[in-house]
Amino acid sequence: MGMPRVDWSSLLGQWSVSGRMIEITRSGDDVLVTGPGLPPELSLRLEPPDPTGSGAPVMRGGPYEGLTVTTVDRDGVPHLLVGGVITLPPWDHANPVPPVAWLPAPASDLSPETERAFRDLLAEVRTRGGGPLHPPNTVRLGDWVRWATEHQAVLFHGSSDGGIDELSPRRTSYELNDEAGRGNRGAVYATDDGWWAMWFAVVDRARLRGSIRSTVDDFTAADGTRRPVYSFSVDHRELPRRLWRNGWLYVLGHETFERLPIVPGGPPSHEWCSTEPVTPLARIPVSPADFPFLRQVGGHDDGDLLRFEDLADVVGDHTVAARDTDLGVALRLTWDGDLAAVTEEYLDLARTWMPEVSREFRRDADGVTWLHLAAPPELAPMLRHRYRDLPQA
DSSP states (O other), X not given: OOOOBOXXXXXXXXXXXXXXXXXXXXXXXXXXXXXXXXXXXGOEEEEOSSTTSBSOOEEESSTTTTOBEEEEEETTEEEEEETTXXXXXXXXXXXXXXXBOOEEOOOOOOOHHXXXXXXXXXXXXXXXXXXXXXXXXXXXXXXXXXHHHHTTOOEEEEESOSOOSSBOXXXXXXXXXXXXXXXXXXXXXXXXXXXXXXXXXXXXXXXOOSOEEEEEEXXXXXXXXXXXXXXXXXXXXXXXSOOBOOEXXXXXXXXXXXXXXXXXXXXXXXXXXXXXXXXXXEEEEEOGGGOTTTTOOEEXXXXXXXXXXXXXXXXXXXXXXXXXXSSEEEEEEXXXXXXXXXXXHHHHHHHHHOTTSEEEEEEOTTSOEEEEXXXXXXXXXXXXXXXXXXXXX
């Protein structure tokens, strides 16, 4: 007997990718994967892995080239499973928040004079010794960054801090929903796509509630043309607020970095990491006006995450001291009715949003309540860093 044929009907429909929508549809004999804002010529195709039409379909023509696509049951709800790792829930049509748009990079056409100026700036970057560099007025920073990206000349790291002489391989924030295992490492992170790094330089994360989401993926047209496609979003409630700040773009060499795959064993992503300290080649000041997608940022819905942040604030209000543990940190709490009322919901949402960090309330022999936070070795320093300013218990 042969393998069962593909049940294409189970794959058709609209699925959610962190606030973006992908839609799988039939078009004649083709099964296409597309989304809002993605030009038809960049749509991905789903194909069976062999001529008999059996087995798990694979993606062709985009960033997930060669990855399988199936469905899997999650608590009675079918989810799309990409590459055997990434799960995508069905799109929630009851949610009034519209999907975040896909943003294809505009075509560029440089004059010989502009390209010479770009090469001169790259040469200056490589001899700067890590110091600040102000491009000449004749060079538009966003255009130079796109050119350097296309030539894969350097790597980039965006930050609000312009005083970093050496980037250290430690994790100080938590990557949500890190199913692919790329984000929560004790490493220096960088990208070969400068526009993506510029987002992290100019979006004012300290002022905004909820998650800051962004992607860049390469799509390939039928003629073989590669075109990067971006998305940028914050919680939709934050869109009316001031999103921007001035920041810094750190330009880095490739030497100690490894390129991370989209999923383990899969095609490469635009994310790189180094487990060694990294001295920048140069740092360039960036203003919001330099970012090419300033007016195209979308909004996603972080309702449950915002509720978790509210409950975490309650826990924080009751935290009076901390001590490091082998696995992370223990927080000393003042227990009262407010804290008692939120603990169960807080722990439940924490398991959803930060599954790699375990939390347990314990009461010691003196009746003092402690919240123990434990994480894998690469994340434990992040926990200790977060509570380093508290009195030590």
